[in-house]
Every structure is written in structure tokens, then in C-alpha cells.
Amino acid sequence: MKKLINDKERFLSDMLDGLKQRDPHIEIIEDTVVVRKEKKSSGVALVSGGGSGHEPAHAGYVSQGMLDGAVCGEVFTSPTPDKVLAAIKAVDNGDGVLLIIKNYSGDVMNFEMAQEMAEAEGHHVASVVVRDDVAIDNEEQRRGVAGTVVVHKYAGYLAEQGASLDDIVKKVKEMMSTLYSIGMAIHPCLVPTTGEYGFDLAEDEMEIGIGIHGEKGISREKSASVDKIVNRLLDELFKHTDSSRLIVMVNGMGATPESELSIVTKYVMEALDDRGITVSKLLVGDYMTALDMQGFSLTILDEDDEVLEALDADTGSKYFK
Amino acid sequence: MKKLINDKERFLSDMLDGLKQRDPHIEIIEDTVVVRKEKKSSGVALVSGGGSGHEPAHAGYVSQGMLDGAVCGEVFTSPTPDKVLAAIKAVDNGDGVLLIIKNYSGDVMNFEMAQEMAEAEGHHVASVVVRDDVAIDNEEQRRGVAGTVVVHKYAGYLAEQGASLDDIVKKVKEMMSTLYSIGMAIHPCLVPTTGEYGFDLAEDEMEIGIGIHGEKGISREKSASVDKIVNRLLDELFKHTDSSRLIVMVNGMGATPESELSIVTKYVMEALDDRGITVSKLLVGDYMTALDMQGFSLTILDEDDEVLEALDADTGSKYFK
Numbered sequence: 001m002k003k004l005i006n007d008k009e010r011f012l013s014d015m016l017d018g019l020k021q022r023d024p025h026i027e028i029i030e031d032t033v034v035v036r037k038e039k040k041s042s043g044v045a046l047v048s049g050g051g052s053g054h055e056p057a058h059a060g061y062v063s064q065g066m067l068d069g070a071v072c073g074e075v076f077t078s079p080t081p082d083k084v085l086a087a088i089k090a091v092d093n094g095d096g097v098l099l100i101i102k103n104y105s106g107d108v109m110n111f112e113m114a115q116e117m118a119e120a121e122g123h124h125v126a127s128v129v130v131r132d133d134v135a136i137d138n139e140e141q142r143r144g145v146a147g148t149v150v151v152h153k154y155a156g157y158l159a160e161q162g163a164s165l166d167d168i169v170k171k172v173k174e175m176m177s178t179l180y181s182i183g184m185a186i187h188p189c190l191v192p193t194t195g196e197y198g199f200d201l202a203e204d205e206m207e208i209g210i211g212i213h214g215e216k217g218i219s220r221e222k223s224a225s226v227d228k229i230v231n232r233l234l235d236e237l238f239k240h241t242d243s244s245r246l247i248v249m250v251n252g253m254g255a256t257p258e259s260e261l262s263i264v265t266k267y268v269m270e271a272l273d274d275r276g277i278t279v280s281k282l283l284v285g286d287y288m289t290a291l292d293m294q295g296f297s298l299t300i301l302d303e304d305d306e307v308l309e310a311l312d313a314d315t316g317s318k319y320f321k
Numbered sequence: 322m323k324k325l326i327n328d329k330e331r332f333l334s335d336m337l338d339g340l341k342q343r344d345p346h347i348e349i350i351e352d353t354v355v356v357r358k359e360k361k362s363s364g365v366a367l368v369s370g371g372g373s374g375h376e377p378a379h380a381g382y383v384s385q386g387m388l389d390g391a392v393c394g395e396v397f398t399s400p401t402p403d404k405v406l407a408a409i410k411a412v413d414n415g416d417g418v419l420l421i422i423k424n425y426s427g428d429v430m431n432f433e434m435a436q437e438m439a440e441a442e443g444h445h446v447a448s449v450v451v452r453d454d455v456a457i458d459n460e461e462q463r464r465g466v467a468g469t470v471v472v473h474k475y476a477g478y479l480a481e482q483g484a485s486l487d488d489i490v491k492k493v494k495e496m497m498s499t500l501y502s503i504g505m506a507i508h509p510c511l512v513p514t515t516g517e518y519g520f521d522l523a524e525d526e527m528e529i530g531i532g533i534h535g536e537k538g539i540s541r542e543k544s545a546s547v548d549k550i551v552n553r554l555l556d557e558l559f560k561h562t563d564s565s566r567l568i569v570m571v572n573g574m575g576a577t578p579e580s581e582l583s584i585v586t587k588y589v590m591e592a593l594d595d596r597g598i599t600v601s602k603l604l605v606g607d608y609m610t611a612l613d614m615q616g617f618s619l620t621i622l623d624e625d626d627e628v629l630e631a632l633d634a635d636t637g638s639k640y641f642k
Contacts (some may be wrong), residue, residue, distance in 0.1 A: 002507045002508060002524065002544070002615070003507075003581065004507065004547050004550070004577065004581040004582075004584060004585055004615075004616075004617065005546070005547060005581065005584055006546045006547050006548055006584065006588065007546070011580070011584070014547075014583075014584045014587050014588075015580050015583045015584050015587075016583075017583075017587040018582070018583030018584050018585070018586035018587035018588075018590075019583045019586075021586050021587060021590045021603060021605075022583060022586055022603065022605045052580065053580065055578065055579035055580045055583070056579050060579070186323045186324075186325065187323060203323065223323075225326070225327045225328070226325050226326060226327050226335075227327055229325070254578045254579070255576035255577070255578060255613065255615065256325065256576070256613075257376065257575045257576060257610060257612050257613045258376035258377050258381070258575070258607065258610065259332070259336050259373065259374065259376045259612065260324065260325035260326065260613075261325075261339070262335075262336045262337075262338075262339030262340045262343060262376070263325060263326055263327065263332070263335045263336050263339050264325055264339070265339035265340075265342050265343055266335050266336075266338040266339035266342060267327065267335075267339075269339075269342045282342060282343065284342075284343045285639075286579065289578060289579065291578050291580065292576065292577075292578045292581075292615065294323070294325075294576065294613065295325075296325065318606075318642040321639040321642070
């Protein structure tokens with residue numbers, strides 16, 4: 001298998017060992033829970049997580065200004081409730097804990113079970129479920145994808161500002177009501193645990209509306225030039241908004257080279273300009289990936305002064321740039 | 322061709338258009354020369370560049386604390402002397418210009434020709450040639466690879482400190498005398514201008530000692546686990562040094578996912594510990610890539626207080642982290 005790994009059974013633990021070497025400000029508890037080495041003494045603590053394979057999400061965002069803890073499951077596998085509970089207990093300083101959950105049935109079930117267990121032990125816990133992927137028609141079933149990282153940053157900023165748990169939940173929900181993403185791939189990801197590609201694509205095909213777990217998309221199409229792909233994705237996104245001032249994220253899927261992310265960005269900005277959209281903030285990079293998938297996703301949300309402040313605020317994470 | 326591009330003839334110009342959208346602090350002159358929007362009013366100005374395809378090198382390092390200009394050739398093609406000359410003239414504030422050249426015959430010829438032309442017009446110009454790739458035995462023929470980015474950061478710091486051109490050249494040359502790199506790949510890069518892969522690798526093969534232009538390596542070997550690959554590369558590097566305190570860079574080749582870079586880092590740190598090496602600074606990320614190659618390179622250099630200060634100093638570049 002073409003992977004830089006030692007043993008597929010140790011993918012997660014080896015990765016976390018390496019991450020700890022890369023970031024001296026984190027530590028790992030209970031084998032798979034990443035927390036800040038210096039626990040915050042006050043303010044709402046934020047916990048996210050889910051299956052691995054989306055790096056730098058979520059462990060790379062455990063940092064001043066963003067998350068307090070990330071619960072890491074095996075590749076594309078939800079972490080168990082006991083690990084989420086351990087994270088809650090480790091980060092709670094008495095001001096409450098917010099769980100930021102991507103909308104996958106396993107994650108929702110396990111995080112909410114942990115929430116109940118923590119509440120039974122006297123912790124004040126709330127949760128929000130991110131459903132930004134408009135590739136899925138049914139709103140309740142929409143998956144949480146790259147927009148989740150914007151939620152991390154906004155909630156992290158609000159927590160630093162001393163907002164209460166209730167306030168953060170209210171504001172994040174409001175923000176999420178305008179948060180929409182959709183992705184595409186020209187190469188599927190190779191899943192280390194199975195040695196299989198998530199799907200197969202012919203040399204002249206691309207997949208529109210992919211998930212971040214190697215799931216097929218909603219439409220297999222003939223390869224196209226970037227301007228056409230960008231407009232194809234924007235057409236989907238603009239079914240859900242008529243805002244003219246947007247925050248925009250161009251997210252690499254893990255193995256998309258920097259050069260191509262820049263080329264995508266050029267055509268995104270041109271296409272938005274053609275549509276009369278003002279982009280008040282542009283984020284470009286690998287924020288939420290699917291292992292070594294080649295492709296990108298676009299995320300949009302309504303311009304908002306406080307969200308803009310949050311996105312520009314300092315963070316210790318090297319991955320939010 | 323599986324590439325997120327519009328037209329292979331516009332790869333460079335589309336990429337630079339996108340980069341300008343991503344970084345409001347740069348501007349593009351003469352179509353292919355990236356300079357800071359706010360020209361430095363004093364201090365030695367630094368210019369680097371070369372063929373494109375190594376993003377974020379070099380244009381991503383045009384920033385406070387690093388480069389003043391980057392001259393971008395077409396993919397894997399040296400820029401012409403007139404473009405280098407334009408860069409020199411654009412960034413020179415009277416305190417002199419340093420050219421940081423990777424050791425490829427086209428780059429060396431074209432940058433040195435531009436240097437002569439600039440000197441004839443009264444500019445004070447010096448140049449250093451980076452030769453860190455120990456995959457090449459002959460010292461004079463060694464290619465400039467990821468270590469070049471460490472040179473950018475060190476020279477950028479010295480320039481910010483107000484060092485003279487002569488001082489920077491002297492210090493950088495001293496630093497480069499302990500700078501060694503070597504790389505490997507499990508997947509070759511797909512070159513957009515030709516639509517061809519740099520080389521072909523069977524499913525169970527890897528290439529040791531690759532270059533950053535799709536060049537084959539020095540040895541094709543059976544795939545191995547990361548710990549074995551890391552030790553294979555370190556064996557090559559340690560033919561050139563007996564230092565016990567090192568600065569270490571783990572560089573992704575462009576399409577290596579974050580998860581695998583972390584796994585590589587774990588085994589690099591373990592192997593160095595086994596060899597009795599103290600790592601005084603660890604850099605991990607995509608610094609000098611070869612389009613969408615999957616693999617990594619290791620760079621080492623001797624610990625040095627001033628180099629450490631330089632590596633930790635602030636920079637406006639989002640790509641040096």
C-alpha cells in the first residue's frame with residue numbers, strides 16, 4: 001500500500017505521537033484525546049473530534065483561541081463515549097463545555113452519550129451539530145465538513161471573549177444557519193486500514209459532492225477545467241443563499257498541491273465577482289481533509305462583523321492561517 | 322490529465338493570480354515577479370526564485386522577515402535574466418541585494434547573468450548558491466532543495482537585523498556548510514506542461530534520493546515501513562556530519578497528507594534519539610515541494626544560536642510555520 005506508515009493498526013497512535021513532537025503545546029491523554037498542555041483556567045471549554053483522516057482537523061486546532069480538546073477516533077471511525085467523556089472532564093474549568101459535533105450518526109450518538117454521562121457527573125455541557133454539506137438534500141442528514149473549522153474558530157474566539165455557554169451556542173447556531181459547503185475530487189483517498197480507495201475514478205472523470213470519508217459524491221461527471229468546476233459547485237451553494245457579501249473558504253482535500261489551490265482560488269474569486277458577490281474574507285488551505293484525496297471544497301457563510309473579528313483573531317494553531 | 326487547472330499554458334499566471342488573492346501583501350510585476358506591496362525602505366533585499374512547481378517556494382515566502390522578491394519561471398523552468406534583473410531593480414533600496422539561487426545550471430546561469438547586468442547599472446548585488454541535496458555525490462553538483470527555505474529565513478532575519486550584504490553572505494555560507502538534505506517518494510509528480518509523470522513506480526516500489534523536478538532518485542527500492550525509510554535517509558545524511566545537536570526539517574513533497582507527515586516525524590525523532598542526537602528545533606510541513614509528489618525530505622543543519630533565533634523570528638509568511 002502506497003502510504004508512509006509503519007503499521008495500519010498504529011496509524012492513529014503513531015500520528016498523535018508525531019503531532020506531539022510537532023506541537024509542544026499539546027498533550028495526549030487516554031491515548032487518543034488531545035488537550036492543551038496548559039489548561040484554560042476560565043471560559044467555556046471547546047471539545048470536538050471524530051474519526052481521524054481529516055488532519056489537521058481536529059487535533060491541529062487544539063490551541064489558544066480554538067479548541068481545548070480533540071477526541072480522535074481511528075481512521076474514519078467515531079471515538080467512543082468514554083473518550084469524549086474523558087475529554088470533557090479534562091478541559092472543564094467550571095465554566096462549561098461545548099461539544100462541536102460533525103453530523104455523522106456515530107459521532108452524534110457517541111458525543112451525546114458522553115454529554116449525558118458528563119451532565120450526570122455535574123458538568124455543564126452543551127452541543128452543536130454542524131451540517132454544512134449541501135451535497136445532501138435532506139437538511140437533517142447533511143454531513144459536517146470544512147465549515148466545522150469555521151465553527152471552531154468562531155466559538156474559540158467567543159470563549160476567549162468570556163461569552164457564556166448559552167451565548168456561544170446561540171451565536172454559533174445563528175452563524176451555522178448561513179454556513180454551506182460542497183466538495184469535489186479528481187482522485188479518491190486511499191484508506192490505510194483497508195488498503196482500498198474510497199471509490200474508483202476513470203482518468204477522465206471527477207466526483208462532485210464527495211464526503212470526507214471516501215464516500216462517493218452525488219454525481220460522477222467528465223473532468224472539466226477549474227472555472228467550470230468552480231461554477232458547478234457555486235451553482236449548488238447558491239441554491240441556499242442570496243447573500244451578496246460572503247466569507248469564503250477554499251479547502252484542499254489533503255493531497256491537492258498548493259499550486260492548484262491557488263489556481264482554484266483565482267477562478268473562485270472571478271466567478272464570485274461575476275455573480276456580484278463581495279468576498280469579505282477569504283480562507284485558503286488544507287483545513288478539513290480526507291487523507292490523500294485530491295480535490296477541494298468550497299464553504300460560504302454570510303458576512304458578519306463578529307465572525308470576521310473571530311477569523312482574524314490570533315490563534316496558536318499553525319493550521320488556521 | 323488529473324489536474325485542477327484551466328490551461329497548462331496558463332498554469333503559472335493563473336497560480337500567481339490566485340496567490341495574489343490569497344496574500345494581500347504581495348504584488349506581481351513583469352507578469353512573473355512577486356514582490357512585497359510595501360517595499361522595504363532599508364536593509365539588504367533578498368531575491369530568490371526558479372522554476373515553479375515547488376509551492377509555497379518561493380513566492381509564498383515573499384514577506385516581512387523573509388524574501389523581498391521571488392522570480393517565478395514556468396513549471397520546472399528557470400526564469401530568464403531579464404525577469405531576475407527586474408526583481409533586483411524593484412527591491413533594491415540602496416542597501417544591496419542578495420540572490421539566493423538553488424544549484425541548477427539554468428538558475429545559476431540566469432541569476433548570475435542578471436547579477437552582472439544589475440551591477441553594470443550600479444546595483445550592489447551578491448549571490449549564494451544552495452547545494453544541500455546529498456543524493457548527489459559531487460559536492461559542486463548538489464542540487465538546492467528544501468534547505469533553501471532555511472536560507473531564506475536566516476538571511477531574512479539577518480536583513481531585518483540590519484546586517485550588511487557582506488555579513489549576510491558570510492553567515493549564510495557558514496550555515497550552508499552544515500546544511501544537508503535528502504528526499505524520497507512513493508508517488509511521482511504529474512507535470513502539467515507535459516501531462517507525464519516524472520518517473521514510474523510500481524505498486525511496491527519507492528524512489529530514494531529524488532529531486533524536486535520529477536527527476537528520478539539515486540536508488541529504486543522495495544517499499545518499506547516509515548522507520549526503515551527514515552533510517553535509510555538518515556544514514557545518507559550522517560555520512561556528512563558528526564554533530565550531535567541538530568536543527569531538523571521534515572518536508573512534505575506536495576501531496577503527502579498531514580497524517581503521514583506526523584507519522585514520519587514520530588519515526589524521525591525516535592531514530593535521532595536512538596542515534597544520540599538532540600534536536601534543538603523541528604520544522605515540519607510542506608516547504609519545498611514537487612507539485613503533487615507524495616513523499617518527504619529530511620534536512621539537517623548544525624544547531625546555532627543565531628540560526629535558532631532566526632527560525633523562531635516572526636514572519637508575515639503563512640507558509641513558514
